[in-house]
Amino acid sequence: MAFVIGSPPGGSLPQDAMRVIVEAVDTWRGQTQAFAVFENSAPYHVVSLHPTEAAARDAAESEPGLSYFGPVSPRPAAASPKTVYKKIGCALKVVSETVSSVSLLDAGGNEVERFTVNLGGRAPDSENDLEALFVTPSGIDKFVIPYLTRVYGPGYAAGERAEWITD
16 A cells, blocks of 8 residues: 655655654654655655654755655643553553653662653654563564564564574
């Protein structure tokens, strides 16, 4: 499936590109609309998000190989931060508040590591920002591997699983 896009080269946008764009825009909660600037080829990395079409068009035209898509409306921002404690067993929990960082604590309550989720409404930094946290192999197998298989293919998913989980 492809979507028609209004961007510099025009044409259609593959479904996997649309999925990447919508996921990036979802992190921009609290904005009424967003325009995504992305790379024209797979894996369609989102370079930046903008509040106006003019800003997105300028960013897309600033270097070759970029397009823009929008407007897309992110979910509304939540009111306040919240602490969520991991429970024994399945603890899949949706946190409706806006999250800017996640801290992992040891058994004594000391912070072991802190991960940035998103800062200031910018596009997520896939190398450094946390998008989801899975703490067991079963969670990875149930949620992450099917997603990676669908988006990047079975070979990529198997390679990532082998790196993360040692049997």
